Structures are given as structure tokens and as C-alpha cells.
Amino acid sequence: MTRRKTVMIGMVGVQLDSGVGPGRWERWRPTVNACRYPDLIVDRFELLHERDYTALAETLADDIVSVSPQTEVRRHVFDVDDPWDFEQVFGQLHDFSKSYAFDLDREDYLLHMTTGTHVHQICMFLLAESRHLPARLLQSSPPPKKRRTEPGTYRVIDLDLSKYDQLAARFESEHAAAMSLLKAGIQTRDADFNALIERIERVALASTAPILLTGPTGAGKTMLARRIFELAHSRKMVTGDFVEVNCATLRGDGAMSALFGHRRGAFTGAIEAREGLLKRADGGVIFLDEIGELGADEQAMLLRALESGRFLPVGADTEVESDFQLIAGSNRDLDAAVRDGDFREDLLARINLWHFRLPALAERPADIAPNVDFELAEYTRKSGRKVSFNRAARERFLQFATSPAATWRGNFRDLNASITRMATLAPGGRIDEATVEDEIARLQRAWQGRAQEGDKEKFLRRLMGEEAFAELDRFDRVQLADVVHVCRECQTLSEAGRRLFAVSREQKKSNNDADRPSKYLARFGLRFSDIKALRR
Structure with missing residues (x-):
């Protein structure tokens, strides 16, 4: 069987690889010594270097051939103005990865991570992790000082985390904990809803861009917004507070002041200055529920704050800054609101980067049972009084709750109220069939009356x-x-x-x-x- 060739890719180390004359052989030079390991045959070395260090690269190429005659050395000029500029370095390495003719059927690739600036190493790691550079990592270490002429040691690291059981288990555990946090610990069973929460988790841990949560009233937008904040805060994505406001409660002149603050004397009654909710959310998250209820002036000011991080408090001459993440909630069709002229199209475009629609409770019949258990546990926690269903009563309630007759028009608000009523009236802390039948009749009357x-x-x-x-x-x-x-x-x-x-x-x-x-x-x-x- 033909042996697969080993190809090493590495950056010239301006400090570690330097040296001239016979004395250079008394130094530990990682690029040369990477080709001296007796159990690692390097067939080709792709040596990347800046144009200013061409002479050093030529010396290294000659020395590699002298210690490992079977190694072919190819030099690649790596032109950047500043080797510590992340954007320049990443761009050059990315271009190299796109232009290089990788032959994965015949060659194995090692990425030498010991040389180059920290920026070089970080960029190479990212490109290896994304498989733009389909290579394993090689980390070399020097020998003891008394044996400097020896090549030292090395380790090969494969970024395929699936091969590391303990690491994979740890990441899976963190993922499960994040999912549980977003779902308030409820063991939901609806596959579509679980997939939605998983997407939200990935976004919450990767971006602080605006998030738009839509869905019917009572679908859980406020609770989810707070859970997104808690998850981001636990991973240091945000460091400030969670600020919540229902935009439907902001009316008239007070709306601008509440959101953006005002200066003392800005209007009649402005006895003291007010910082405003957007400033209070600096470094954190602001949840604007029912964002479609904002007036035209507030929408315009919010758009500027999102685009620049700056806004003008009422009565002020100088703008203030606030670095906040926006989570917006709406039960309205914002696209229709744009068509009707009630909502700014440019603001919708700005907050619509990540849009997640929360389904109504009636769309998730498989999740009603675990939510019933959650609401009952919450009642026990808040009231200090333990209440449970008897078996027949629970079966009867779930039969009704998951049937088409149960419209759950108020979604989780209806469910919470229903469980609270039954738990409060439960004789001896046990919800019986009679209590359930009374509650079913009450829900049916209420829903029928609300049907439009x-x-x-x-x-x-x-x-x-x-x-x-x-x-x-x-x-x-x-x-x-x-x-x-x-x-x-x-x-x-x-x-x-x-x-x-x-x-x-x-x-x-x-x-x-x-x-x-x-x-x-x-x-x-x-x-x-x-x-x-x-x-x-």
C-alpha cells in the first residue's frame, strides 16, 4: 500500500527561527526541528513568510533540506503591512487556503502552530477549525537547555471533537443546559419547537444583533427574551442588565422620555434629569415588547440608536451612547404594518435579522402535558402549598387540553390561569374530576365568548x-x-x-x-x- 505523503504548513518565526552562521545550530529553531523528528517524515513543507524575511526563509529552506533531504520546501510570500492586524493576516491566510490545491486522497496535512505571531496562530486555528485548512495541528516544544541540539518534542491535535469523548460529552452537557435554560427546564416534546429553541440558542451564543420574537399574545415571548438574556449573560456575551418595557404602555410625550431620557427642564414637570431605558440597558439587553405600538418619532430615534449606538435625550444638545442588544416582541404582522404605513420599513429590516416565531400553545399538543406539570410546580413554589392531580382527573384534563375543542386563545396565560384556579379549589390539595369538569366548562364558555x-x-x-x-x-x-x-x-x-x-x-x-x-x-x-x- 502506498504511504500517504505528509505535508506541513508553517509560518516563519522571526524570533524563534532566527540565527546565522554555525551558531544557529545550537539554537532550537522550531521550523527546522519540525523536520527532524525520527517518527515524523515530512515530505513537503509549505513555508509562509513575509517579504522582509525572505533571506531568513531561504536559510530555513536550506537547513530543512540538510537535515531532511527527502523534504521538498516551497516558499510562499505572505505580504501584510502589520503582522498583528487580524483582518490583514486572516485575509492572507484565507486566500492561501482557497488557492492551495489540497489533495486529501493522497496527502495528510499538519499545521505548525509554534511559530508566527499570536494573531497568525489564532487565524490558522480558526481556518483549521472551519476546515478551510483541512489539517491537524502540530505543536512543538524545545528540549531541555542542556540538550539544545536535539529536536525536542511535538504533539498532534485533531480538531475533530467527535474523536474526543470527554470533550464531546462536556459540550453536549453545556448545550443541554442552555436548551433547558431557554425552555425554563420544561421537557418539551414538540420536535419543531425544540428545533426552534436550538436555533435561538446558537444565535444567542454567537451574536448580539437584534432578535425579533413574534407570535400570538401569551405564547411566551417575554419569558423567552429574559431566558435569552440569562444565557448570554452566563457566557459573558452581555454584562449589563435586562430592561423590559411594553411599548403599548408608552403614549404621547412620555414615550420619548421613557425610552431615550430627558434633561432637567426639557418640558413642564421635568424637575430632574432621566437617563431613559435605552441608557439603562447599556451593556445589556432591552426587550421592547409590542414594538409595533411605537409611534413614528420613537421608531426613527430607535433606528438611529440601533445603527450608531447614539441618541439624543429630550431637551438635550449632546447625544449619549448606549451599547445594548435589542430583543423586540410583537403579536402584530409587522410586514402588514409596513404596508399600511404604521411601521418603518428600514426599522423592520434592522430588527429582522434574526426572526423567530413562537407557536401558539394549541399548535404544540405534545407539549401541553409537561407545561401542565410545570405550571403546577410553579403554583406549589409560589404558594407553598403542594397540589397534585388524581390520575383520572389528570387524564381527563389532558384529553380536553389536547383536543381541537381547546383553542387556548390566551395561550400560556390561559393555561396558567386554569391550573391556578384548579389548584386553589382542589379539596385537600388534590385536583379531582369534578374540579376538572368545572374548569373545562368555564374555559369553553370563555373561549366561545371570545371567538370573533x-x-x-x-x-x-x-x-x-x-x-x-x-x-x-x-x-x-x-x-x-x-x-x-x-x-x-x-x-x-x-x-x-x-x-x-x-x-x-x-x-x-x-x-x-x-x-x-x-x-x-x-x-x-x-x-x-x-x-x-x-x-x-
């Missing part, structure tokens, strides 16, 4: 798509939206047929309750299974 025609049409729009929905006559739109709404609430198509045609079916001798709604839906290209599959 606009919500029915909103669901129909998602079901059909914008184009097909726009082609419906107003008459068909209203009627079809109601039929679809009934289908959503029923377990079977036959049940929907009985509810939709309760009067006329009595006049028929035989009934196929599923046939009439099925044919009606088919006129619009819809099926009962499509309706049940879409849970939002």
Missing part, C-alpha cells in the same frame, strides 16, 4: 393561502370560514355534518352526515384532514 368572525377568516386565509382566499366572494368567504370553524371544533367530519345541518338532516330518511360537508369543502379544494392538520 375575524379569527375565523384569519384561519381560513392561512388554510387556503393568500391568492386563493383573495378570489373568494364575500358571501363565500363568510360561509366557508364558519364551516371550517365548525370542522376545527369537531373530532370527525360526521360530527361536523350533524352540527352544520342539524335542521335539514331531520327531514331526510337516511343520513350520511360526512357527505354534505365533504362535498362543500371539495368545492373550494379543501379536505377535513387539511383543516385538522393546521392547528393555528
